[in-house]
Amino acid sequence: MNTNFLSLTVELFVGFFALLVLTKILGKNQITQLTPFDFISALVLGELVGNAIYDKDIGLHYVIYAVFLWGALIYTIEMITQKFRGSRSILEGKPSFIIAKGKIQFSELKKNKLDFDQLLHLLRSQGVFSIREVEYGVLETNGSVSVLKKSQYSYPTQQDLNMPPTSVKFPVILILDGEVIQEGLDKLNKDSVWLKKELFQRGIAGTKQVVYAEWLEDEGFEIQTY
Missing domain, CATH: 3.30.240.20 (bsu07140 like domains)
Known part of the structure; x- marks a missing residue:
């Protein structure tokens, strides 16, 4: 029993620090710019480590091998996309204009499997509560939306112009x-x-x-x- 606990403790420590080292090698973009591919990669990596640790038939060396082989594959993909611009649209996807010149681009929504409720949610997360405020909306490769507001809804604010505040209406x-x-x-x-x-x-x-x-x-x- 004590041997099992000791073995599990060692494997957890090794798995933890192996993931820590791998994260440092791959860089912060694995977290800050999480694309669908990165998300799936993280899930697979976690599954590999979990199975390797808790499966009694798999030794410690398999934990290290699984982590660093998967990490090497991800690192290779990152190097390819950095050096070869043409590969980025294939491996990482490319941004899509889902709103252009104030008009919703229905075909782009359909292509990206995005419904209107999801679109409104993404806009609200950017502080936009009405589509009328948006001149351009870009669906980024990580699933977020970047917004360029129409001139009448952008800065300067009323505070900048020393104007009295007015009540805010919800669309x-x-x-x-x-x-x-x-x-x-x-x-x-x-x-x-x-x-x-x-x-x-x-x-x-x-x-x-x-x-x-x-x-x-x-x-x-x-x-x-x-």
Whole structure:
């Protein structure tokens, strides 16, 4: 029993420091710029170490071998992408413009398997609560979104101009991907008849033609069609 504990302790220490050394070798980008490939690599590496440590039929040398062989493969990929620019789009992917000139790029969303709820979540994580604020939105290779706001929504702020603060309004989403959001209509105390009438006045035959629509008090509608 004591021998098993001693063996497990040694293997855990070796596995821990082997991962620590590997992290130092691979660099901080494995954490700060975690791409889907990096994420899967980290999972596989953890699984290899876990199996090697807790499987009694696998010795200590297998722990070290598994860690450093997988690390060598990742390091090789990193060297290839650094030296050969053309390989980056294949091995790491490339950024996609999911919003361009204020318009949602539906084809890019579809290509990247990104739905509108996910898009709105990513924008909110960047402090953007309305698509009307965005001039360009770029889906990065690590799954985050970089945003360039329209000029009227960018700095300087009211504080910079010594202007009195005004109340902040939260946009109400009315249509997503052709589907009417009933919760949004309820917040405005409106119904689908009112919404269809507003669309018709803007030359839009029905909700199925609308990829995104929201209402913001004092600014009105933001509507984008397919």
